[in-house]
Amino acid sequence: MATDAPAVQAEPALTAPEAHAHVTNTGLSNEKLAMWAFLGSECLLFGALISTYFLYRGRSPVGPYPKDIYDIPYTSVSSFVLLMSSLTMVLALAAIQRGDSRRLRVWLLATALLGSSFIAGQVYEFTTFIREGLTLKTNLFGSSFFVLTGFHGVHVTVGIVMLLSLWTLSMRGKLPQERAEVVEIAGLYWHFVDVVWIVIFTVVYLIPSPTPHGG
Amino acid sequence: MSTEAIEESEAHRRPHAEGGEHGAHPTEATYIKIAMILAAVTGIEVALYYTSFNQQATNAMLIALAGIKFVMVAAYFMHLKFDNKVLRRLFTTGFILASLCYVAYLWTLGVFKLSFLPWA
């Protein structure tokens, strides 16, 4: 149809030099699209781990079992910490979008700190469990618990590294307002890791595991 | 045939201003509000853990609450609600695929005892 023509004429507008405009088909930057694609992929990664944990709930012939060693109040607090780090993350993004680099750094650091305390909490949890006799080798529960939460922990750690790198960049003045998207993308990753924990907290900790041999 | 298609694509190709490009962005106040809701839901979850009426029902509620938290973080903190629909599709595809496939395989291994289905 003749209506094809406007498409062609519209084109020069796109090539007008315009600093930092995203001229992509979706209007999204490659990096952001890629991050979301990656997160979609991560859904299947964590799904596999979570379902493996689920499959092995209550199937260990020998203890210790979840109810013997979980410390729900403790884990609730660290879950809360991680949840709140999502808030500070999003505040960091809001800050850089406003051009407020000082706040940006404050919130980035706060997020990294919250994340680190979550990790510290996890390390402590792991050591307690090991002391109480649950290791990767003890039983299926140990295997699936440590692998699942360990994978998540590694993801959080990577996130912390990202946050600290951003913080450093900002300190060195290399994170101006125009580059808010970098923070946004790191934030996406961070929130995703948080969201995964939301699921883990429920499925692994809060929903009680059936006891083996029926019941 | 192709007119809308072009228009659609042209709309996407329009350069966006940096930052708040995606329409109504939530404000910091919204973020804080969301966080408070999330905190409250977490509180309810933990409280539910300690209640001891019907376990089946509790589990269902726990899963529902986790779902709410999940959606809120994704929608608001990750801006999925406001952002380009390509992203939403990308992520939900992965998520739904994961949910369906993994639930199906757990089901074949007899993890879910669906007592109300005669053959399950």
Next chain:
Amino acid sequence: MTDVSLAPAASSQAAAEPRLLRRPLHPTGIWSWLTTIDHKRIGILYGGTSLLFFLAGGIEALLIRLQLARPNGTVIPAGLFNELFTMHGTTMIFLVVMPLSAAFFNYLVPLQIGARDVAFPRLNAFSYWTFLCGGLFLYSSFLLGGAPNGGWFGYAPNTTVTFNPGHNIDFWVFGLQILGIASTVGAVNFVTTILNLRAPGMTLFRMPIFTWMSLVANFLLLFAMPIITVALFLLMFDRNFGSHFFDPTAGGNAILWQHLFWLFGHPEVYILILPAMGMVSEIIPVFARKPLFGYRVMVISGIAIGFMGWGVWVHHMFSTGLGPVAVSAFSLSTMFIAVPTGVKIFNWLGTLHGGSLKFSTPMLFAVGFVAMFTIGGLSGVTHAVSPHDRQQTDTYYVVAHFHYVLFGGSLFGIMGGIYYWWPKFFGRFLNDRLGKFHFWLWFIGFNMTFGPMHLLGLQGMPRRIYRYPTGMGWDFWNMVSTIGAFTIATSVLIFIINVYRSTRHPVYASSDPWDGRSLEWSIPSPPPHYNFAEVPVVTHEDDYWHRKYTEDASGRLVRLEGTAPIPAVITAEERANGNGHGNGHGHDDPPGIHLPSPSYFPLVASTGLPVMAYGMVYGRDAGQNYVITAIGALIVLVGLFAWAMEPSVEPEEHVESGDAPGGPEALTGGGDGQPALVGAGAGVDAEDDGERIPRDLLRGGQTESEEER
């Protein structure tokens, strides 16, 4: 993924950044290939590497066939036989068909969508090097005490330390893990590229069908790879660290592995076939002089196959005893995948119908694909009839099925693709006479090898047996099959000769030797490293065709006025001075095209991975000592860090480089003053491109025509 998000962080204003290494600026020579981030060169690297692996996998197959030629074969001992078929399957799937498809994604997708490169060129280089490292790592096992021997699907618990204490399986686990990284990273890259970097006007439904199928395949990769990643991790934890995921004595479920593997594995088989289907869908219309019959339906059926491919994995587990309900559900879902696939077959037939079919070599392979893939598909449907699959599964009938779809499908398609795009890749033809000879031997050998396997399987011959006694009635067809395998080998030798000849006695190809339909034919052969001097504006599906032809009132094609056919073959002089449709050497530098600079770091980062893997393999029996793994990790981190700190664009440095990619010219054609390699991707470049050069490449400038459809 730090790299993804941090790479841009460092990109734009890092002129005075301190460097670990000087930016590699070699326009030619080995270093230019080691540091290249040009998608075309990476495509060629992918292709060349996987063809070498094809020879390796093929030699393994020949040994298998030699052993099975006669009953009670004694050519190969049992243990080695198991290593051979495991490596044969693993090689053909992960080191041949997947990377061959990746080669085409790399080379063609940016050209077909009118982009200057992929979205993340350095990540792309990283994918390739990681793939190479993974492949070499896997093959090093032959020298280091034994190759993997658990079958390509590595069923636990046979692959756990209890039953397989050697390193064989460790090599498999970590090798596949490395290859998985390459594939996942590649998938993110191509999904982004195709969604984001299409030329103006190229809506999704104007994308060439190969690009479409690539998109679907990359989505499948994106979602399928993490599943096998997890499966392999669980197996690694079992093997290296004493967990119990696949340990039935501790309550572990042996079926878990199968679920995870096939949840990956079935989408995987569509990853293997969809790109080939895309290629066939490109080739047939060109040689039929007709548009693809039902383009939209072809796209939609491809998407449907991609989706349905997720709901059928249990058909590999019909005899594991999952219960009648699961078996019924997955029988049904599996059967109905024949519907979208059938649509494709019939639409290809529809394209042939009423065409003007020219059987050049690519067309022979493409039509061969339609015929042979159908056979494999139909035997697939008989597998889907699960009660009878209990007779078929784990027999040569399955081996026949998957060779008909993989060889008769994927490889026929890819071979067609190789003959078809070779002139574009290298600017010279493969000989058509030899090509036809290649095809017919290949075709006959293929049917001789795998046709009898249907019978053998139904006559009760199980797969993966290193010997069988006399008196089973299998002797004759096994012999036929072995002869067939050597016939295929001969045809492969002819192909090798053909390739060799094309370098000795080149016949140069013009930009559009086949009268092609998609954008890659609008630029010189081989394309200049910046691909499009000017980003094309797309107004039609089959856009390039519409710049040459239109339809008359009766629907017949007629040439547009003012356009003249381009001769397929050009002389060496024409090629040298690039007149009109040469190789681009004659063009002035299109100003302002900034392509990303080459980089050492993708290579550096990827070499850390096999080091880590060796550390894991040997750390287990060195008393859980993983120092080497840590060193490997350090290499990866250093590589990634340096990469993140390095701007993707080397500012203000103008390199004299003429590395038009591809072919031997790439190594010699330097110095004709091509622009610096800077920038990132087509969309971004378009904007820098202040003055636009005349559309000399779009001969006649027919960018829009009044006709629709």
Next chain:
Amino acid sequence: MATLVAVLLGACGKTTMPQDALDPQGPVARKLDHLISPVFIVAGVFFVLVQFLTLFFAVRYRRRSEDEAPVQVHGNARLELAWTIVPAVILFAVAVGTLTVIADINRPAKGADVVHVDVIGHQWWWEFHYPTEGVTTANELHVPVGRLVAITLTSKDVIHSFWPPKLAGKIDAVPGRLNHMSLQADKPGTYYGQCAEFCGMAHADMRLRVVAHSAGDWAKWVAANTATPRLPIESVEAKAAAGSTLFRQKGCASCHTVEGYSKGTVGPNLSHLQQRKVFAGAIFEMNDENLRKWLRNPPKEKPGSIMPNLNLSEDEITNLIAYLDTLK
């Protein structure tokens, strides 16, 4: 073409094929066969259709002159719809048949007439245990004709798959899991089969036989296999008696059970070894010569075999065989 068909038929028909899956010899296998026949016809029709059209178009529409300008057909919604729907409908019919047979073959085998057997896969041999009759044997499954045999499968190590093609389709023997299948033979006779799931080094050598007996023979077989084996009498059967001592000295007893004499569980139960026609994963006919080969060096005859080379002298072997020959 005709020669091809002739060759095909010749190769299929003349030789006897002991594992032919298309030659069912019992109702269970026949159900599968009856299902697949129409499916092969459906597949055959599409096969012929596609191959014919491809060839026909290739000939009919080949380019005769470079000036040909074919009509540019972009598609045909109606046709495309047709070839979506028609296969779907055909598949629907196939699906109905499939579901019926799935339901049919999964009905649990019940009734007094049913023979129950536990099948246990080992690397690389089969253990058969008859809980009702109290028989334990290896590699050779004996069943009465005309009666349904309900099999419960599991494995001691890795995954195996039990497959007697003429009597039933295969089902995996999975460690930590109980699977079920059934089979039934119409006529007395010996039916071949083998392990179908790759299970390690000697997977190829993990074969099996199913021997179907008439009712009378079956009773005899059960009786023979439930008798307690006697020890050889020193004065009459010197060699066998020496063999029985060696059996303990050389460690055979630690791996093999002989009712009332030893209690090993690593290898097959040898109490009634001579009731079997084949041994070691059904790769050897049972005779002294083969037993000798076997005892000289099992892993040489059957690469990977768990039974080690015990470095027996020829005399020791002779004595051991003499003893094994008494295990009737």
